[in-house]
Amino acid sequence: MAIRWLAILPPLAFLVGVLFANSVTPYVLGLPFLWFYISACVVFTALVMIVVYVLDPANKGPELQD
Amino acid sequence: MHSAALVIIFLTVVIALILGLLAARGKQMNLQQWTVAGRSFGALFVFLLMAGDIYTTFTFLGGSGWSYGVGGPTLYILSYGSLAYVLAYFMLPRIWRYAKTHNLISQPDYFEQRFQSKGLSMLVALVGVVAIIPYLQSQFTGLGLIVEIASYGSISAVWGMVIAMFVIAIYVTLSGVRGSAWTAALKDIVLLAVVLFIGIALPLHVGGFSAMFHKIDALKPGFLTFGSTAQGIPWFISTVLMTAVGFYMWPHAFGAVYTAKNERVFRNNAMFLPLYQLILLFVFFVGFAAILIVPGLTNSNLALMSAVTKVYAPWFVGVIGGAGMLAALVPGSLMLIGASTLLAENIYRPLSRSATPSQVQLVARVLVWVIAAITLFFSANSNATIVALLLMGYNFVTQFFPAVILGIFTQRGANRIGAISGIVVGVILVAIFALTGTSIIWGLNSGFLAVIANAIVVLAVSAATPSSAVVESPSAKATPAD
Numbered sequence: 429m430a431i432r433w434l435a436i437l438p439p440l441a442f443l444v445g446v447l448f449a450n451s452v453t454p455y456v457l458g459l460p461f462l463w464f465y466i467s468a469c470v471v472f473t474a475l476v477m478i479v480v481y482v483l484d485p486a487n488k489g490p491e492l493q494d
Numbered sequence: 495m496h497s498a499a500l501v502i503i504f505l506t507v508v509i510a511l512i513l514g515l516l517a518a519r520g521k522q523m524n525l526q527q528w529t530v531a532g533r534s535f536g537a538l539f540v541f542l543l544m545a546g547d548i549y550t551t552f553t554f555l556g557g558s559g560w561s562y563g564v565g566g567p568t569l570y571i572l573s574y575g576s577l578a579y580v581l582a583y584f585m586l587p588r589i590w591r592y593a594k595t596h597n598l599i600s601q602p603d604y605f606e607q608r609f610q611s612k613g614l615s616m617l618v619a620l621v622g623v624v625a626i627i628p629y630l631q632s633q634f635t636g637l638g639l640i641v642e643i644a645s646y647g648s649i650s651a652v653w654g655m656v657i658a659m660f661v662i663a664i665y666v667t668l669s670g671v672r673g674s675a676w677t678a679a680l681k682d683i684v685l686l687a688v689v690l691f692i693g694i695a696l697p698l699h700v701g702g703f704s705a706m707f708h709k710i711d712a713l714k715p716g717f718l719t720f721g722s723t724a725q726g727i728p729w730f731i732s733t734v735l736m737t738a739v740g741f742y743m744w745p746h747a748f749g750a751v752y753t754a755k756n757e758r759v760f761r762n763n764a765m766f767l768p769l770y771q772l773i774l775l776f777v778f779f780v781g782f783a784a785i786l787i788v789p790g791l792t793n794s795n796l797a798l799m800s801a802v803t804k805v806y807a808p809w810f811v812g813v814i815g816g817a818g819m820l821a822a823l824v825p826g827s828l829m830l831i832g833a834s835t836l837l838a839e840n841i842y843r844p845l846s847r848s849a850t851p852s853q854v855q856l857v858a859r860v861l862v863w864v865i866a867a868i869t870l871f872f873s874a875n876s877n878a879t880i881v882a883l884l885l886m887g888y889n890f891v892t893q894f895f896p897a898v899i900l901g902i903f904t905q906r907g908a909n910r911i912g913a914i915s916g917i918v919v920g921v922i923l924v925a926i927f928a929l930t931g932t933s934i935i936w937g938l939n940s941g942f943l944a945v946i947a948n949a950i951v952v953l954a955v956s957a958a959t960p961s962s963a964v965v966e967s968p969s970a971k972a973t974p975a976d
Contacts, residue, residue: 432584435580435584438580439580442576443734443735451719452719455707458702458707459707462719463718463775470768470771470772471768471769473577477579477764487758
Protein backbone atom coordinates (compact mmCIF):
# COMPACT_ATOMS: atom_id res chain seq x y z
CA MET A 429 0.00 0.00 0.00
CA ALA A 430 3.08 2.22 0.01
CA ILE A 431 2.10 3.43 -3.45
CA ARG A 432 -0.80 5.34 -1.89
CA TRP A 433 1.66 7.73 -0.24
CA LEU A 434 2.26 9.22 -3.69
CA ALA A 435 -1.10 10.93 -3.24
CA ILE A 436 0.57 13.40 -0.85
CA LEU A 437 2.28 15.03 -3.86
CA PRO A 438 -0.72 16.89 -5.37
CA PRO A 439 -1.58 18.75 -2.13
CA LEU A 440 2.10 19.70 -1.72
CA ALA A 441 2.24 20.96 -5.31
CA PHE A 442 -0.86 23.15 -4.88
CA LEU A 443 -0.46 24.39 -1.33
CA VAL A 444 3.32 24.59 -0.82
CA GLY A 445 4.39 25.08 -4.43
CA VAL A 446 2.14 28.15 -4.73
CA LEU A 447 4.53 30.00 -2.35
CA PHE A 448 7.16 29.90 -5.09
CA ALA A 449 4.85 30.46 -8.06
CA ASN A 450 3.02 33.69 -7.14
CA SER A 451 4.24 35.72 -10.10
CA VAL A 452 2.86 37.10 -13.38
CA THR A 453 6.12 36.49 -15.27
CA PRO A 454 7.38 34.53 -17.09
CA TYR A 455 4.35 33.95 -19.29
CA VAL A 456 3.98 30.30 -20.34
CA LEU A 457 1.64 29.33 -23.20
CA GLY A 458 0.18 32.82 -23.04
CA LEU A 459 -0.74 32.43 -19.36
CA PRO A 460 0.70 34.39 -16.42
CA PHE A 461 3.11 32.08 -14.57
CA LEU A 462 0.83 31.53 -11.53
CA TRP A 463 -2.06 30.53 -13.80
CA PHE A 464 0.15 28.18 -15.77
CA TYR A 465 1.50 26.67 -12.54
CA ILE A 466 -1.90 25.91 -10.99
CA SER A 467 -3.13 24.45 -14.31
CA ALA A 468 -0.03 22.27 -14.44
CA CYS A 469 -0.80 21.10 -10.88
CA VAL A 470 -4.22 19.89 -12.07
CA VAL A 471 -2.62 17.81 -14.82
CA PHE A 472 0.02 16.59 -12.35
CA THR A 473 -2.77 15.45 -9.97
CA ALA A 474 -4.36 13.33 -12.70
CA LEU A 475 -1.00 11.78 -13.63
CA VAL A 476 -0.18 10.94 -10.01
CA MET A 477 -3.61 9.37 -9.48
CA ILE A 478 -3.23 7.28 -12.65
CA VAL A 479 0.02 5.85 -11.25
CA VAL A 480 -1.61 5.23 -7.86
CA TYR A 481 -4.66 3.58 -9.45
CA VAL A 482 -2.67 1.29 -11.70
CA LEU A 483 -0.27 0.14 -8.98
CA ASP A 484 -2.79 -0.04 -6.10
CA PRO A 485 -3.62 -3.73 -5.41
CA ALA A 486 -7.17 -2.70 -4.44
CA ASN A 487 -7.93 -2.15 -8.14
CA LYS A 488 -6.60 -5.53 -9.29
CA GLY A 489 -8.86 -8.41 -10.26
CA PRO A 490 -12.63 -8.46 -10.65
CA GLU A 491 -14.76 -6.01 -8.72
CA LEU A 492 -16.07 -8.15 -5.90
CA GLN A 493 -18.27 -5.64 -4.18
CA ASP A 494 -21.22 -5.83 -6.51
CA MET B 495 -35.16 40.38 -32.90
CA HIS B 496 -34.25 40.50 -29.22
CA SER B 497 -36.96 37.99 -28.36
CA ALA B 498 -34.94 35.22 -30.09
CA ALA B 499 -32.85 34.91 -26.92
CA LEU B 500 -35.84 34.24 -24.68
CA VAL B 501 -37.42 31.83 -27.17
CA ILE B 502 -34.27 29.69 -27.25
CA ILE B 503 -34.00 29.69 -23.45
CA PHE B 504 -37.68 28.69 -23.20
CA LEU B 505 -37.15 25.80 -25.63
CA THR B 506 -34.16 24.60 -23.60
CA VAL B 507 -36.29 24.46 -20.46
CA VAL B 508 -39.05 22.57 -22.29
CA ILE B 509 -36.54 19.98 -23.54
CA ALA B 510 -35.20 19.55 -20.00
CA LEU B 511 -38.73 19.03 -18.65
CA ILE B 512 -39.52 16.46 -21.36
CA LEU B 513 -36.29 14.57 -20.60
CA GLY B 514 -37.26 14.59 -16.94
CA LEU B 515 -40.71 13.21 -17.70
CA LEU B 516 -39.40 10.48 -20.04
CA ALA B 517 -36.89 9.38 -17.41
CA ALA B 518 -39.62 9.00 -14.79
CA ARG B 519 -42.25 7.27 -16.98
CA GLY B 520 -43.09 3.66 -16.28
CA LYS B 521 -41.11 3.43 -13.06
CA GLN B 522 -42.52 2.75 -9.63
CA MET B 523 -41.60 5.89 -7.72
CA ASN B 524 -40.94 5.02 -4.11
CA LEU B 525 -38.64 7.19 -2.03
CA GLN B 526 -35.62 4.95 -2.54
CA GLN B 527 -36.19 4.99 -6.31
CA TRP B 528 -36.72 8.71 -6.26
CA THR B 529 -33.51 9.56 -4.45
CA VAL B 530 -30.91 6.91 -5.21
CA ALA B 531 -32.40 5.33 -8.35
CA GLY B 532 -32.11 1.84 -6.98
CA ARG B 533 -28.27 1.93 -6.90
CA SER B 534 -28.25 0.98 -10.60
CA PHE B 535 -26.12 3.68 -12.17
CA GLY B 536 -22.88 2.68 -13.91
CA ALA B 537 -19.63 4.61 -14.12
CA LEU B 538 -20.75 6.88 -16.94
CA PHE B 539 -23.91 8.03 -15.19
CA VAL B 540 -22.15 8.58 -11.89
CA PHE B 541 -19.53 10.55 -13.78
CA LEU B 542 -22.22 12.72 -15.37
CA LEU B 543 -24.13 13.07 -12.13
CA MET B 544 -21.03 14.19 -10.27
CA ALA B 545 -19.85 16.40 -13.12
CA GLY B 546 -23.34 17.90 -13.27
CA ASP B 547 -22.92 18.63 -9.61
CA ILE B 548 -19.67 20.50 -10.21
CA TYR B 549 -20.49 22.65 -13.24
CA THR B 550 -23.12 24.94 -11.93
CA THR B 551 -24.15 28.56 -11.98
CA PHE B 552 -21.34 28.93 -9.48
CA THR B 553 -18.65 28.11 -12.03
CA PHE B 554 -20.43 29.53 -15.11
CA LEU B 555 -21.49 32.94 -13.79
CA GLY B 556 -19.75 32.99 -10.38
CA GLY B 557 -16.36 31.85 -11.70
CA SER B 558 -16.31 34.33 -14.58
CA GLY B 559 -17.62 36.99 -12.18
CA TRP B 560 -14.73 36.38 -9.82
CA SER B 561 -12.03 36.44 -12.49
CA TYR B 562 -13.62 39.73 -13.59
CA GLY B 563 -13.89 41.12 -10.07
CA VAL B 564 -10.99 39.74 -7.97
CA GLY B 565 -8.55 38.09 -10.42
CA GLY B 566 -5.87 35.83 -8.89
CA PRO B 567 -7.87 34.43 -5.93
CA THR B 568 -10.21 32.81 -8.51
CA LEU B 569 -7.53 30.11 -8.78
CA TYR B 570 -8.90 28.52 -5.62
CA ILE B 571 -11.85 27.32 -7.74
CA LEU B 572 -9.45 25.55 -10.10
CA SER B 573 -7.55 23.93 -7.22
CA TYR B 574 -9.95 22.50 -4.67
CA GLY B 575 -11.76 20.06 -6.96
CA SER B 576 -8.56 18.22 -7.86
CA LEU B 577 -7.61 17.78 -4.22
CA ALA B 578 -11.17 16.70 -3.38
CA TYR B 579 -10.84 13.83 -5.87
CA VAL B 580 -7.54 12.76 -4.33
CA LEU B 581 -9.23 12.59 -0.93
CA ALA B 582 -12.23 10.84 -2.50
CA TYR B 583 -9.98 8.01 -3.67
CA PHE B 584 -9.45 7.04 -0.04
CA MET B 585 -12.63 8.24 1.63
CA LEU B 586 -15.55 7.46 -0.69
CA PRO B 587 -15.11 3.68 -1.12
CA ARG B 588 -15.45 3.30 2.66
CA ILE B 589 -18.48 5.54 2.86
CA TRP B 590 -20.10 3.73 -0.08
CA ARG B 591 -19.43 0.31 1.47
CA TYR B 592 -20.80 1.38 4.82
CA ALA B 593 -23.91 2.86 3.18
CA LYS B 594 -24.51 -0.29 1.15
CA THR B 595 -24.07 -2.61 4.13
CA HIS B 596 -26.56 -0.64 6.20
CA ASN B 597 -28.89 0.30 3.33
CA LEU B 598 -28.51 4.01 3.97
CA ILE B 599 -30.37 6.60 1.91
CA SER B 600 -29.31 10.02 3.15
CA GLN B 601 -26.33 11.68 4.77
CA PRO B 602 -27.78 11.82 8.33
CA ASP B 603 -28.43 8.05 8.16
CA TYR B 604 -24.68 7.68 8.15
CA PHE B 605 -24.29 9.66 11.38
CA GLU B 606 -27.21 7.86 13.01
CA GLN B 607 -25.79 4.43 12.16
CA ARG B 608 -22.17 5.23 12.97
CA PHE B 609 -22.77 7.12 16.21
CA GLN B 610 -26.10 5.51 17.20
CA SER B 611 -27.77 8.86 17.75
CA LYS B 612 -31.10 10.07 16.39
CA GLY B 613 -30.37 13.54 17.78
CA LEU B 614 -27.09 13.79 15.87
CA SER B 615 -28.79 12.66 12.69
CA MET B 616 -31.45 15.36 13.04
CA LEU B 617 -28.79 17.99 13.76
CA VAL B 618 -26.90 16.97 10.62
CA ALA B 619 -30.10 17.13 8.55
CA LEU B 620 -30.85 20.62 9.82
CA VAL B 621 -27.32 21.98 9.23
CA GLY B 622 -27.36 20.39 5.77
CA VAL B 623 -30.54 22.24 4.84
CA VAL B 624 -29.14 25.51 6.25
CA ALA B 625 -26.06 25.05 4.04
CA ILE B 626 -28.07 24.18 0.95
CA ILE B 627 -30.14 27.36 1.04
CA PRO B 628 -27.29 29.78 0.10
CA TYR B 629 -26.10 27.26 -2.51
CA LEU B 630 -29.60 27.06 -3.99
CA GLN B 631 -29.84 30.82 -3.69
CA SER B 632 -26.77 31.17 -5.91
CA GLN B 633 -28.54 29.11 -8.61
CA PHE B 634 -31.70 31.23 -8.39
CA THR B 635 -29.65 34.44 -8.49
CA GLY B 636 -27.86 33.23 -11.62
CA LEU B 637 -31.07 32.19 -13.33
CA GLY B 638 -32.67 35.52 -12.52
CA LEU B 639 -29.73 37.38 -14.06
CA ILE B 640 -29.80 35.20 -17.20
CA VAL B 641 -33.50 35.85 -17.76
CA GLU B 642 -33.06 39.57 -17.06
CA ILE B 643 -30.20 39.97 -19.53
CA ALA B 644 -31.57 37.62 -22.20
CA SER B 645 -34.84 39.55 -22.16
CA TYR B 646 -32.79 42.76 -22.60
CA GLY B 647 -34.30 44.12 -19.40
CA SER B 648 -37.98 43.51 -20.16
CA ILE B 649 -38.21 40.84 -17.43
CA SER B 650 -36.71 41.88 -14.09
CA ALA B 651 -34.23 39.66 -12.20
CA VAL B 652 -36.81 39.04 -9.44
CA TRP B 653 -39.38 37.74 -11.94
CA GLY B 654 -36.61 35.71 -13.51
CA MET B 655 -36.05 34.10 -10.10
CA VAL B 656 -39.76 33.38 -9.69
CA ILE B 657 -39.78 31.63 -13.08
CA ALA B 658 -36.61 29.75 -12.09
CA MET B 659 -38.20 28.57 -8.86
CA PHE B 660 -41.23 27.14 -10.68
CA VAL B 661 -39.12 25.45 -13.35
CA ILE B 662 -36.81 23.76 -10.82
CA ALA B 663 -39.61 22.72 -8.43
CA ILE B 664 -41.82 21.31 -11.22
CA TYR B 665 -38.84 19.51 -12.69
CA VAL B 666 -37.94 17.88 -9.37
CA THR B 667 -41.55 16.96 -8.62
CA LEU B 668 -41.90 15.25 -12.00
CA SER B 669 -38.69 13.35 -12.30
CA GLY B 670 -36.48 13.01 -9.21
CA VAL B 671 -32.86 11.98 -9.59
CA ARG B 672 -33.19 10.09 -12.90
CA GLY B 673 -34.28 13.27 -14.56
CA SER B 674 -31.18 14.94 -13.15
CA ALA B 675 -28.93 12.34 -14.74
CA TRP B 676 -30.51 12.65 -18.20
CA THR B 677 -30.51 16.41 -18.12
CA ALA B 678 -26.95 16.33 -16.78
CA ALA B 679 -25.93 14.52 -19.97
CA LEU B 680 -27.55 17.21 -22.11
CA LYS B 681 -26.16 19.99 -19.94
CA ASP B 682 -22.59 18.70 -19.96
CA ILE B 683 -22.47 18.60 -23.75
CA VAL B 684 -24.10 22.00 -24.29
CA LEU B 685 -22.10 23.69 -21.54
CA LEU B 686 -18.79 22.25 -22.69
CA ALA B 687 -19.40 23.46 -26.25
CA VAL B 688 -20.53 26.91 -25.14
CA VAL B 689 -17.73 27.44 -22.61
CA LEU B 690 -15.01 26.30 -25.01
CA PHE B 691 -16.38 28.59 -27.71
CA ILE B 692 -16.74 31.81 -25.75
CA GLY B 693 -13.65 31.02 -23.66
CA ILE B 694 -11.59 31.15 -26.85
CA ALA B 695 -13.55 33.59 -29.00
CA LEU B 696 -13.82 36.40 -26.42
CA PRO B 697 -10.06 36.48 -25.58
CA LEU B 698 -9.36 36.51 -29.35
CA HIS B 699 -11.87 39.35 -29.65
CA VAL B 700 -9.68 41.45 -27.32
CA GLY B 701 -6.40 40.60 -29.07
CA GLY B 702 -5.51 37.03 -28.01
CA PHE B 703 -4.65 35.37 -24.69
CA SER B 704 -1.19 36.78 -24.11
CA ALA B 705 -2.18 40.29 -25.14
CA MET B 706 -5.29 40.09 -22.94
CA PHE B 707 -3.27 39.20 -19.84
CA HIS B 708 -0.62 41.81 -20.58
CA LYS B 709 -3.30 44.49 -20.91
CA ILE B 710 -4.95 43.47 -17.63
CA ASP B 711 -1.59 43.37 -15.86
CA ALA B 712 -0.84 46.88 -17.11
CA LEU B 713 -4.29 48.16 -16.12
CA LYS B 714 -4.28 46.52 -12.66
CA PRO B 715 -0.79 45.53 -11.45
CA GLY B 716 -0.96 42.52 -9.07
CA PHE B 717 -4.54 41.66 -10.05
CA LEU B 718 -3.58 38.34 -11.66
CA THR B 719 -1.72 36.97 -8.60
CA PHE B 720 -2.36 36.64 -4.86
CA GLY B 721 -1.73 39.49 -2.49
CA SER B 722 -3.22 42.56 -4.15
CA THR B 723 -6.36 42.09 -2.04
CA ALA B 724 -7.12 40.66 1.40
CA GLN B 725 -7.27 37.27 -0.32
CA GLY B 726 -3.55 36.47 -0.25
CA ILE B 727 -1.68 33.17 -0.21
CA PRO B 728 -2.78 32.20 3.36
CA TRP B 729 -6.37 32.76 2.27
CA PHE B 730 -5.80 30.59 -0.81
CA ILE B 731 -4.26 27.72 1.18
CA SER B 732 -6.93 27.76 3.91
CA THR B 733 -9.80 28.12 1.44
CA VAL B 734 -8.57 25.29 -0.78
CA LEU B 735 -8.14 23.02 2.24
CA MET B 736 -11.59 23.83 3.58
CA THR B 737 -13.43 23.45 0.28
CA ALA B 738 -11.51 20.31 -0.74
CA VAL B 739 -12.46 18.47 2.44
CA GLY B 740 -15.98 19.91 2.33
CA PHE B 741 -16.57 18.92 -1.32
CA TYR B 742 -18.29 15.60 -0.54
CA MET B 743 -19.83 16.81 2.72
CA TRP B 744 -22.71 18.44 0.86
CA PRO B 745 -25.81 16.35 1.56
CA HIS B 746 -26.54 15.87 -2.14
CA ALA B 747 -22.90 14.98 -2.94
CA PHE B 748 -22.73 12.57 0.02
CA GLY B 749 -26.03 11.06 -1.15
CA ALA B 750 -24.77 10.78 -4.75
CA VAL B 751 -21.92 8.61 -3.43
CA TYR B 752 -24.53 5.98 -2.54
CA THR B 753 -25.77 5.81 -6.18
CA ALA B 754 -22.48 4.33 -7.45
CA LYS B 755 -22.63 0.77 -8.74
CA ASN B 756 -19.38 -0.23 -7.05
CA GLU B 757 -16.62 1.33 -5.01
CA ARG B 758 -13.99 1.25 -7.76
CA VAL B 759 -15.90 4.00 -9.57
CA PHE B 760 -14.51 6.55 -7.10
CA ARG B 761 -10.90 5.48 -7.54
CA ASN B 762 -11.42 5.57 -11.29
CA ASN B 763 -12.87 9.08 -11.04
CA ALA B 764 -9.77 10.34 -9.22
CA MET B 765 -7.76 9.80 -12.40
CA PHE B 766 -9.98 11.67 -14.82
CA LEU B 767 -12.16 14.17 -12.99
CA PRO B 768 -9.20 16.48 -12.17
CA LEU B 769 -8.59 16.98 -15.91
CA TYR B 770 -12.23 17.96 -16.36
CA GLN B 771 -11.48 20.88 -14.01
CA LEU B 772 -9.36 22.48 -16.72
CA ILE B 773 -12.45 23.58 -18.66
CA LEU B 774 -12.94 26.00 -15.77
CA LEU B 775 -10.02 27.96 -17.22
CA PHE B 776 -12.14 28.94 -20.21
CA VAL B 777 -14.84 30.32 -17.94
CA PHE B 778 -12.20 32.41 -16.18
CA PHE B 779 -10.89 33.63 -19.55
CA VAL B 780 -14.39 34.93 -20.31
CA GLY B 781 -14.27 36.99 -17.09
CA PHE B 782 -10.84 38.38 -18.02
CA ALA B 783 -11.98 39.27 -21.53
CA ALA B 784 -15.00 40.97 -19.97
CA ILE B 785 -12.64 43.32 -18.07
CA LEU B 786 -11.66 44.74 -21.46
CA ILE B 787 -15.09 44.41 -23.17
CA VAL B 788 -17.45 45.69 -20.44
CA PRO B 789 -15.29 47.46 -17.82
CA GLY B 790 -16.73 48.91 -14.63
CA LEU B 791 -19.77 46.66 -13.96
CA THR B 792 -21.03 47.19 -10.42
CA ASN B 793 -22.34 43.60 -10.24
CA SER B 794 -19.51 41.21 -11.14
CA ASN B 795 -22.00 38.30 -11.47
CA LEU B 796 -23.06 39.93 -14.76
CA ALA B 797 -19.60 39.80 -16.38
CA LEU B 798 -20.19 36.80 -18.68
CA MET B 799 -23.71 37.65 -19.80
CA SER B 800 -22.87 41.36 -20.32
CA ALA B 801 -19.81 40.59 -22.43
CA VAL B 802 -21.76 38.06 -24.51
CA THR B 803 -24.64 40.49 -25.05
CA LYS B 804 -22.25 43.20 -26.18
CA VAL B 805 -20.41 40.98 -28.68
CA TYR B 806 -23.00 38.51 -30.05
CA ALA B 807 -26.43 38.48 -31.73
CA PRO B 808 -29.56 37.79 -29.62
CA TRP B 809 -30.01 34.19 -30.82
CA PHE B 810 -26.53 33.32 -29.59
CA VAL B 811 -27.20 35.09 -26.30
CA GLY B 812 -30.17 32.70 -26.09
CA VAL B 813 -27.97 29.64 -26.61
CA ILE B 814 -25.62 30.78 -23.85
CA GLY B 815 -28.52 31.67 -21.59
CA GLY B 816 -30.03 28.22 -22.23
CA ALA B 817 -26.74 26.60 -21.24
CA GLY B 818 -26.78 28.73 -18.10
CA MET B 819 -30.34 27.58 -17.33
CA LEU B 820 -29.24 23.93 -17.56
CA ALA B 821 -26.19 24.71 -15.41
CA ALA B 822 -28.57 25.82 -12.67
CA LEU B 823 -31.36 23.28 -13.24
CA VAL B 824 -29.28 20.12 -12.66
CA PRO B 825 -27.53 21.08 -9.40
CA GLY B 826 -30.58 23.06 -8.31
CA SER B 827 -32.79 19.99 -8.63
CA LEU B 828 -30.26 17.79 -6.81
CA MET B 829 -30.09 20.31 -3.98
CA LEU B 830 -33.85 20.57 -3.70
CA ILE B 831 -34.18 16.79 -3.60
CA GLY B 832 -31.39 16.67 -1.04
CA ALA B 833 -32.93 19.27 1.24
CA SER B 834 -36.51 17.99 1.06
CA THR B 835 -35.45 14.38 1.62
CA LEU B 836 -33.35 15.42 4.61
CA LEU B 837 -36.27 17.11 6.30
CA ALA B 838 -38.86 14.44 5.43
CA GLU B 839 -36.75 11.36 6.06
CA ASN B 840 -34.54 12.49 8.93
CA ILE B 841 -36.68 14.94 10.87
CA TYR B 842 -40.35 14.33 9.98
CA ARG B 843 -40.21 10.53 10.04
CA PRO B 844 -38.49 10.15 13.45
CA LEU B 845 -40.81 12.76 14.98
CA SER B 846 -43.94 11.15 13.55
CA ARG B 847 -43.45 7.45 14.13
CA SER B 848 -46.79 6.43 12.70
CA ALA B 849 -46.06 7.98 9.28
CA THR B 850 -46.36 5.57 6.36
CA PRO B 851 -43.78 5.63 3.54
CA SER B 852 -46.28 7.31 1.23
CA GLN B 853 -46.91 10.02 3.81
CA VAL B 854 -43.16 10.67 4.12
CA GLN B 855 -42.94 10.84 0.34
CA LEU B 856 -45.81 13.30 0.21
CA VAL B 857 -44.11 15.47 2.84
CA ALA B 858 -40.89 15.39 0.79
CA ARG B 859 -42.76 16.57 -2.30
CA VAL B 860 -44.47 19.39 -0.43
CA LEU B 861 -41.16 20.42 1.15
CA VAL B 862 -39.65 20.84 -2.33
CA TRP B 863 -42.02 23.77 -2.81
CA VAL B 864 -41.57 25.16 0.71
CA ILE B 865 -37.76 25.18 0.43
CA ALA B 866 -37.91 26.67 -3.07
CA ALA B 867 -40.16 29.46 -1.80
CA ILE B 868 -37.90 30.20 1.21
CA THR B 869 -34.87 30.33 -1.08
CA LEU B 870 -36.71 32.64 -3.45
CA PHE B 871 -37.39 34.98 -0.53
CA PHE B 872 -33.67 35.13 0.37
CA SER B 873 -32.63 35.49 -3.28
CA ALA B 874 -34.91 38.42 -3.93
CA ASN B 875 -33.58 40.23 -0.84
CA SER B 876 -29.85 39.72 -1.39
CA ASN B 877 -27.08 41.16 -3.53
CA ALA B 878 -24.23 38.82 -2.52
CA THR B 879 -21.83 37.53 -5.17
CA ILE B 880 -22.45 33.95 -6.30
CA VAL B 881 -19.03 32.80 -5.07
CA ALA B 882 -19.59 34.35 -1.63
CA LEU B 883 -22.89 32.45 -1.32
CA LEU B 884 -21.21 29.16 -2.17
CA LEU B 885 -18.39 29.78 0.31
CA MET B 886 -20.96 30.43 3.03
CA GLY B 887 -22.57 27.06 2.31
CA TYR B 888 -19.12 25.44 2.44
CA ASN B 889 -18.46 26.95 5.86
CA PHE B 890 -21.47 25.01 7.15
CA VAL B 891 -21.10 21.61 5.44
CA THR B 892 -17.37 21.36 6.13
CA GLN B 893 -18.27 21.11 9.82
CA PHE B 894 -19.31 17.49 9.15
CA PHE B 895 -15.82 16.53 7.99
CA PRO B 896 -14.00 15.91 11.31
CA ALA B 897 -16.70 13.50 12.54
CA VAL B 898 -16.95 11.74 9.17
CA ILE B 899 -13.21 11.24 8.65
CA LEU B 900 -12.58 10.13 12.25
CA GLY B 901 -15.65 7.90 12.07
CA ILE B 902 -14.52 6.01 8.98
CA PHE B 903 -10.79 5.77 9.64
CA THR B 904 -10.68 5.28 13.41
CA GLN B 905 -12.51 3.11 15.91
CA ARG B 906 -12.52 5.59 18.80
CA GLY B 907 -11.30 8.94 17.40
CA ALA B 908 -14.82 10.31 17.53
CA ASN B 909 -17.70 9.18 19.70
CA ARG B 910 -21.29 10.39 19.86
CA ILE B 911 -20.75 13.23 22.35
CA GLY B 912 -17.55 14.31 20.62
CA ALA B 913 -19.16 14.41 17.18
CA ILE B 914 -22.15 16.40 18.44
CA SER B 915 -19.96 18.87 20.39
CA GLY B 916 -17.65 19.45 17.44
CA ILE B 917 -20.43 20.10 14.95
CA VAL B 918 -22.26 22.41 17.38
CA VAL B 919 -19.09 24.45 18.08
CA GLY B 920 -18.20 24.66 14.38
CA VAL B 921 -21.70 25.67 13.29
CA ILE B 922 -22.03 28.31 16.03
CA LEU B 923 -18.70 29.86 14.98
CA VAL B 924 -19.73 29.85 11.32
CA ALA B 925 -23.08 31.42 12.17
CA ILE B 926 -21.31 34.17 14.15
CA PHE B 927 -18.95 34.80 11.22
CA ALA B 928 -21.89 34.91 8.81
CA LEU B 929 -23.91 37.34 10.95
CA THR B 930 -20.92 39.64 11.50
CA GLY B 931 -19.76 39.40 7.87
CA THR B 932 -16.34 38.02 8.90
CA SER B 933 -14.99 36.01 5.99
CA ILE B 934 -11.26 36.48 6.69
CA ILE B 935 -9.43 36.30 10.06
CA TRP B 936 -5.61 36.71 10.27
CA GLY B 937 -5.53 36.35 6.49
CA LEU B 938 -7.21 32.93 6.74
CA ASN B 939 -10.66 31.81 5.62
CA SER B 940 -12.87 32.03 8.72
CA GLY B 941 -14.65 28.76 7.90
CA PHE B 942 -11.26 27.02 7.97
CA LEU B 943 -10.66 28.26 11.52
CA ALA B 944 -14.13 27.02 12.53
CA VAL B 945 -13.39 23.52 11.23
CA ILE B 946 -10.04 23.45 13.06
CA ALA B 947 -11.83 24.39 16.31
CA ASN B 948 -14.43 21.73 15.52
CA ALA B 949 -11.78 19.03 15.02
CA ILE B 950 -10.03 19.91 18.27
CA VAL B 951 -13.34 19.72 20.16
CA VAL B 952 -14.26 16.35 18.59
CA LEU B 953 -10.91 14.82 19.53
CA ALA B 954 -10.77 16.32 23.04
CA VAL B 955 -14.36 15.52 24.00
CA SER B 956 -14.18 12.02 22.53
CA ALA B 957 -10.98 11.32 24.46
CA ALA B 958 -12.42 12.71 27.69
CA THR B 959 -15.78 10.90 27.63
CA PRO B 960 -16.32 7.17 28.08
CA SER B 961 -16.70 5.47 24.73
CA SER B 962 -20.29 4.56 24.04
CA ALA B 963 -21.00 0.89 23.39
CA VAL B 964 -18.52 -0.12 20.70
CA VAL B 965 -20.20 0.62 17.42
CA GLU B 966 -19.22 -1.20 14.31
CA SER B 967 -16.96 1.10 12.33
CA PRO B 968 -16.36 0.80 8.60
CA SER B 969 -12.63 0.39 9.23
CA ALA B 970 -13.37 -2.79 11.15
CA LYS B 971 -14.98 -4.18 8.02
CA ALA B 972 -12.29 -3.04 5.60
CA THR B 973 -10.85 -5.67 3.33
CA PRO B 974 -7.10 -6.39 3.70
CA ALA B 975 -6.50 -4.65 0.39
CA ASP B 976 -7.98 -1.44 1.69
